[in-house]
Amino acid sequence: MSSSGTLDLALRLWPGARDSGAVADPNDLDVLLASQGQPGAVGHDCGLTSTFACFGPDEDATAFTLPTGERPATDAEGRFIAHVLVTRVLLAAGLDIDPRVTEAMCAAHALSWAVGGTEYAQSPLALATALWLPALDPDSASDRPLPIDWSASCFEDPVRWPPDDRLFSHYDVRER
Numbered sequence: 190m191s192s193s194g195t196l197d198l199a200l201r202l203w204p205g206a207r208d209s210g211a212v213a214d215p216n217d218l219d220v221l222l223a224s225q226g227q228p229g230a231v232g233h234d235c236g237l238t239s240t241f242a243c244f245g246p247d248e249d250a251t252a253f254t255l256p257t258g259e260r261p262a263t264d265a266e267g268r269f270i271a272h273v274l275v276t277r278v279l280l281a282a283g284l285d286i287d288p289r290v291t292e293a294m295c296a297a298h299a300l301s302w303a304v305g306g307t308e309y310a311q312s313p314l315a316l317a318t319a320l321w322l323p324a325l326d327p328d329s330a331s332d333r334p335l336p337i338d339w340s341a342s343c344f345e346d347p348v349r350w351p352p353d354d355r356l357f358s359h360y361d362v363r364e365r
Contacts, residue, residue, distance in 0.1 A: 192252050195224045196243040199275045200256065206281035218282055221275050225289055231268040232300065235343030239292035243271035259314055266312050273297050273318050280325040294322055295337045298357065299344065302365045310349055323363040331359045 198220060202212050212218060221241065227233070229250075230242035244250040250267030254260050261267035276293045284290045301311045301319045311319065323329045335357050344350045 192248065193243040193271070195221065195241070196253060196271050196274065199243070199271075199278045202278045203274070203281070206278050210281060210283055212278075212282050218279060218284065221279060222287075222289060224275065225293065229268070231265065231272045232296065232341060232343050236341035237296055237338075237343065238341075239289070239296045239338065240272045241275040241293060243275065244268060255314075255318070261314065262312065266315050269297075269300060269311060269315050270318050273315070273322065277321040277325060280322065285325070285327055291336065292338065294326065295335045297322055298335060298362050299337045299339070299350070302357075302362045323359070326359055326363075328359045329363045334358050335362065 198217060202217055202221075206212055224230070224241045224243065226238040226240070227242035229245045229248065230237070230240040232240050233242065234246075244267070250264045250271060251261045253267065253271075255270070261270055272293070276290065276297055279287070279290045280294065285294075297319055301316060337355070337357065339350070339355050
């Protein structure tokens with residue numbers, strides 16, 4: 190349990206969505222989608238509008254424990270993991286056809302796998318959590334480019350996101 194109703198909902202829905210591809214009450218998915226682009230979402234402060242907010246801007250995003258017993262070490266890590274947890278539920282429930290969910294998945298990929306050099310932008314715990322996204326992506330073998338919106342100011346660091354190397358496909362992410 191956490192102090193976030195959105196995160197608790199995502200964690201509660203996950204086993205059913207993962208195992209059956211459905212949730213008992215579709216309105217729960219609307220609750221998760223309503224958290225997209227809200228203050229407190231990872232990257233919101235630098236212009237990302239496609240990520241999910243499980244915590245307000247002034248709330249502690251490390252105040253939750255994953256079902257595996259692990260806890261995020263930093264606020265940024267907690268916000269990213271929470272975003273991934275919501276995104277994976279929506280993907281598992283079949284909402285990969287919804288552009289909002291695609292944008293959320295792409296933002297997670299941009300914040301985790303689509304980086305320059307050899308250093309990933311996320312912790313091993315965050316990357317392990319994000320491994321569900323390529324697994325749930327029905328196009329993970331596709332070389333079709335991911336529609337990542339690179340316009341947010343947080344993507345202006347040329348060391349982390351080389352401006353000449355911003356074409357990432359589903360396949361690229363899966364292979365990383």
